[in-house]
Amino acid sequence: MTDIATMPQPVSFGRRVKRFMADRPLIPLIILLIILVVILQILRPGIVNERWLANTAKFAIPLAILAGCQTMTMLTGGIDLSVGTVATMSAFIMATQIVNQDPTVAFLLAMLPAVLIGLVNGIGVGVFRVHPLIMTLGTSLIGTGFLQVYQRTVIASGAKIPDFLNWLGTGVTYGFPNALLLFVPVAVLIVFTLNRTGFGRLLYAVGDNERAARLSGVRYWQVITALYVLSSLLAGITGLLYIGLIKAPSLSLAEPLVLPSVAAAVIGGTSIFGGRGGYTGTIIGALILTVLTTLLTILQMPEGGRRILFGFIVLFVTAAYLRIVEDR
Amino acid sequence: MSRFLRNQGWVAGLFALLIFLFVVTKLIQPAYGSGDFGSLARAVLPYAFAVAAQTVVVIAGGIDLSVAAMMALTSVTAASMMNGASEEYALFVVPFVLAMGFVLGALNGVLIVVTRVPDIVVTLATLFVLQGAALLVLGAPGGAAAEWLKASVIGTVPIPGLPDWADAWVPKALALLVVCLCIIWIPLRRSRLGLSIYAIGSNELAAFRSGVPVARTRIIAYALSGLFAAMGGLSLTISTGIGAPIPGPYLLASVAAVVLGGVALGGGKGGLLGPIIAVFVLRLVRTDLTLLAIDPNVTAIIEGLIMVAVVMFGAFITIRGRPVGATP
Numbered sequence: 001m002t003d004i005a006t007m008p009q010p011v012s013f014g015r016r017v018k019r020f021m022a023d024r025p026l027i028p029l030i031i032l033l034i035i036l037v038v039i040l041q042i043l044r045p046g047i048v049n050e051r052w053l054a055n056t057a058k059f060a061i062p063l064a065i066l067a068g069c070q071t072m073t074m075l076t077g078g079i080d081l082s083v084g085t086v087a088t089m090s091a092f093i094m095a096t097q098i099v100n101q102d103p104t105v106a107f108l109l110a111m112l113p114a115v116l117i118g119l120v121n122g123i124g125v126g127v128f129r130v131h132p133l134i135m136t137l138g139t140s141l142i143g144t145g146f147l148q149v150y151q152r153t154v155i156a157s158g159a160k161i162p163d164f165l166n167w168l169g170t171g172v173t174y175g176f177p178n179a180l181l182l183f184v185p186v187a188v189l190i191v192f193t194l195n196r197t198g199f200g201r202l203l204y205a206v207g208d209n210e211r212a213a214r215l216s217g218v219r220y221w222q223v224i225t226a227l228y229v230l231s232s233l234l235a236g237i238t239g240l241l242y243i244g245l246i247k248a249p250s251l252s253l254a255e256p257l258v259l260p261s262v263a264a265a266v267i268g269g270t271s272i273f274g275g276r277g278g279y280t281g282t283i284i285g286a287l288i289l290t291v292l293t294t295l296l297t298i299l300q301m302p303e304g305g306r307r308i309l310f311g312f313i314v315l316f317v318t319a320a321y322l323r324i325v326e327d328r
Numbered sequence: 329m330s331r332f333l334r335n336q337g338w339v340a341g342l343f344a345l346l347i348f349l350f351v352v353t354k355l356i357q358p359a360y361g362s363g364d365f366g367s368l369a370r371a372v373l374p375y376a377f378a379v380a381a382q383t384v385v386v387i388a389g390g391i392d393l394s395v396a397a398m399m400a401l402t403s404v405t406a407a408s409m410m411n412g413a414s415e416e417y418a419l420f421v422v423p424f425v426l427a428m429g430f431v432l433g434a435l436n437g438v439l440i441v442v443t444r445v446p447d448i449v450v451t452l453a454t455l456f457v458l459q460g461a462a463l464l465v466l467g468a469p470g471g472a473a474a475e476w477l478k479a480s481v482i483g484t485v486p487i488p489g490l491p492d493w494a495d496a497w498v499p500k501a502l503a504l505l506v507v508c509l510c511i512i513w514i515p516l517r518r519s520r521l522g523l524s525i526y527a528i529g530s531n532e533l534a535a536f537r538s539g540v541p542v543a544r545t546r547i548i549a550y551a552l553s554g555l556f557a558a559m560g561g562l563s564l565t566i567s568t569g570i571g572a573p574i575p576g577p578y579l580l581a582s583v584a585a586v587v588l589g590g591v592a593l594g595g596g597k598g599g600l601l602g603p604i605i606a607v608f609v610l611r612l613v614r615t616d617l618t619l620l621a622i623d624p625n626v627t628a629i630i631e632g633l634i635m636v637a638v639v640m641f642g643a644f645i646t647i648r649g650r651p652v653g654a655t656p
Contacts, residue, residue, distance in 0.1 A: 079448075120636075128640040131593045133391070133448075137580055138636040145629030152625070259452055272446045304467075307460030315453035319443035 025269050028324055029284045032317065036291045044298055050175050056290055058170070058177045058245060062087075064286035065183065065238040066257050067264035068190050069231040071282045074265055075194070076207040076224065077274030078125060078132035080231045082117055083261065085140035087239030087254035089113045089147050094240055095159040095249040103162060111236050117143055118232025122225030147251055159249045169244020182241055186234065190279045203227065207274025263314045264289050269321060288317070338590035339602040346605055349612045357619045362484070362496035364615075369501040370481055370567055372611050374399065375581055376505050377560030379589070379603045380513075381553040382582035385447075388549035389529035389595025393451040394436060395557050395582050396575035397458035402429050402561030404462050407471025407571025418474035426558045432458070433554015437547030462573040469572040477566045480504060501567075505604075508559055512552065513600050525549050529595025584635045585610060610634075 020027070041048045066083050073080040090110040097106035117139050124135040171178040194200040202223050205213040214220055235254075242254055268285030270277025292313060296306040353360050378395050385392040406425045410418050432454075440450045481501040487494075516522040524545040527535035536542050560578065565571050587593060588610070589603030613634060617627040 124636065124640055128643045130636075130639050130643045131587075134583060134587055134593070134639050135636065137583065138632055138639065141580065142629055142632035142636065145625055145627075145632055148625035148628065149623070259455070262452060263449070266446075266449050272448055302464065304460040304463030304465075307456045307463065309460075311453040311456030311458075311460065314456070315439065315443065315445065315450060318445045318449055318453075322443070322445060 025321075025324070026281055026284065028321065029268065029281060029288065033284055033288050033291065036288060036295060040291065040295050040298065043295070047298075054172050054175060054177045056287070056294065058179055059293075060286050060290040061177070061179045061183045062238050062242045062245065062254075063257055063261060063264060063290060064283050065186055065234055065241070066254070066261035067268070067282045067286050068186070068279055069234050070261050070265040071268070071270045071277060071279050072190070072194070072203060072227060073132065073231055074207075074270050074272055075203045075274055075277060076227060077210070078224075078227075079262065079272070080121065080136050080228065080235075081133065081258055081262075082121060082136040082140035082143065083231065083235035083238075084255040084258035085143040085147070086114045086117050086232050086235040087242060087257070088251065089117075089143055089239070090236035091239035091243035091253050092147060092159075092249050092251065093150070094165070095161055095243055096154040096157065098162045099157050099160055103164070106162075107240075110240065111233065113143065113146070114232045114236030114239075115229060118229035119225065121232065122228035123221075125228065126221035126224030144251070151251060161243060161247055161249075165240055165244035166247070167244070169241055170247075179241055179245070182237070186237070187279065187283060194279055199223070199226070204275055207276075209275075260289050261286075263318075267314065267317050267321065289314075339599070339605065342589065342602060342605045342609060346609050346612065349609060349616065353612065353616055353619065356616060360619075362493075362499075365497060366484065366499035366501065368608075368611060368615060369499040369505070372607055373481065373501050373505055373563040373567060374560045374576070375578065375585070375607045375611065376509075376604055377556050377563055378578040378582040379585040379607050380509055380600060381556035381560065382586050383589070383591055383598070383600055383603045384525070384549050384556065385553045386586050386591050386593060387529050387595060387598060388525045388546060389532065390440070390447040390546070390549070391451065391583075391593070392436065392550065392553050393448065393579060394455040394458055395553070395560075396578040397455045397462065398429060398432060398554060398557035399561040399564060399578055400571075400573055400575040401432075401458045401462040401465065402558040403564040404466035404471065404571035404573050406562050406565045407473060408466050409471075410474050410477075410565075411471045413474075415474050415476060418477055421474075422477070422562065425562055426555060429554040429556075429558020429561070430551050431554070433557065434547055434551035436554065437550030440550070441543045441546055459573075459575060462575075466571055466573050469570050471565070471571040473565050473569050477562075478569060481563070481566055504563075509600060509604070512555070516552070517599075521545065521548060526596055529597075531596070581607075581610070584639075587639050588635070 037048060066087065069080050069083045090113065093113065094106055094110040097109050101109070120139050121132075121136055124130045124139075125132045168178050168182060192200075194203065202213070202218055205216075205218060206220060206223055210220065239254055242257075243249060246253060264285035265277070265282045266272060266285070267288060268277070268279075268281030268283070270282060292310065296309055299306075301309070357364075378399060381395045381398070382392055402425050405428065406421055409421045409424070413421075436451060436454050439445075439454070440447050443450065481504060483500050484496055485498045485500055485503045487498060490498075516525075524535070524540045525548075527538070527540050528542050528545050528549075532542060535545075564576070585603045585606040586598075589598065589601075589606035591598030591603060610631065614627060614631065617630060618624070622630070
């Protein structure tokens, strides 16, 4: 018996690859992304060019920022399902207020509901300890109601997309989409906040063991309120970016992004139970989902088949990823 | 009596609220009578089944985001199968669709158990899959329902020995709801399986160590949820006479009513009666607001506010009720 224990067992190649990937969870994700792009190139040779890359980035960026909101809230064991409504509200208010108002005033007006909804979410979750899923669903319901009432008051004045947002959302400079000007600082800010600041560590601490965090003097409600306000603000800014990309203000503008944003964060390796994950994985998750959508569109499947495949792939990727990361 | 109140305090309070709302309704609209009650029962039917579907899973400690999509799929399947078919054929359609819901629900459970992916992500993925499948079955609203099925929710149940005026207050839709829920829920609640469902929701590890087959129980809980959702889908087809492939607002409503009905989102607590009464309360509030001639959009805001307020209040009570020292 002792021989076996002392004998250095040769580690099989597969096991080593697995361990390597488990230590660097980003690598399997990047490999998956590359595989998807290669499949795309094989199916439609020549599609992967500069223009396609810029286009993919343009559509992935709003999703990635919203997924950033999910990542941060999920780190504390929460979730923010109101991001879709918040993004829609700020986009719609911006598009309608810019007609008669100064751009700065319109911007501030557009950000107001974002702050308010974030504050209500934060207080509900942090002070009253409501389940985040319910709280954010509830506030998004209220927000949608307000938006519908608001819509009636602005029908006469109409809406227009500000040139600046148009430039930011759709413009491309030297092959790089202008949206990167917004996204890179936001991404750096999120990554920096999560990894290098006290606030970021508090998020991990609260999500990992809330009781321990409280007992070590963390003011839970303050952390949570700040978090949800930040999340809402980011969602509001995403809304402004997204209206520049889609160019049609509607009352359900950003709603279709909500569930994919959760999926992007989960694929990116953030645990929905809190305490584990990061933003870099989420960005790759958002890219994977965007490429996947293109792939399914190119296959010319009916809408129903596309949704089915999308669901299965999200499930499969998450399951495979969990296996790789957790099976040490 | 006091013990009953302590155990069923929340449900009793909810019931009192329901009675109060009926009184308010009668005051607003003195003509409110049995016919209006019948239409209320018909409107409640799909919501009540959606809530029942959500309740079983939440008690087992999970959540099912695919409830509304499951209802859409079962509804369009029933509608397209009954389209142009004979009246007797519907006798086969109903059990087929119910079995389909049961199997698809069980599939949800199997995926959760096998992949070990969090339930919220799995049911999010199946939401897409079921939605896609519904679109493949029926691209646009259409189909038909058998006449005898349509008749089964219209009118009242004649009960021998009761005067006509009392009979009028027993609409068929309500009777159908009560019968369908009771024949599943009461035997379940009294069986070993029902106890196991509560056990895994309350404390999975403790349940496992006491010999509860956790995986099997979870699969059955999701299967029952699928069965209830299929009933909801059928009731949609029956009451509208067609099937629509786009999921209705049932997901949000089901979660709201579950919370309002006193079922803890963590699992293991609550029953079916509370959520069902909560559905009636929520629908009756909507009726009252309509009777008061309030703009339907404002109604959405008020509904959201009520939901958030109730949930906050419930959470607040829970915090206060905890032993001293549990909260810092």
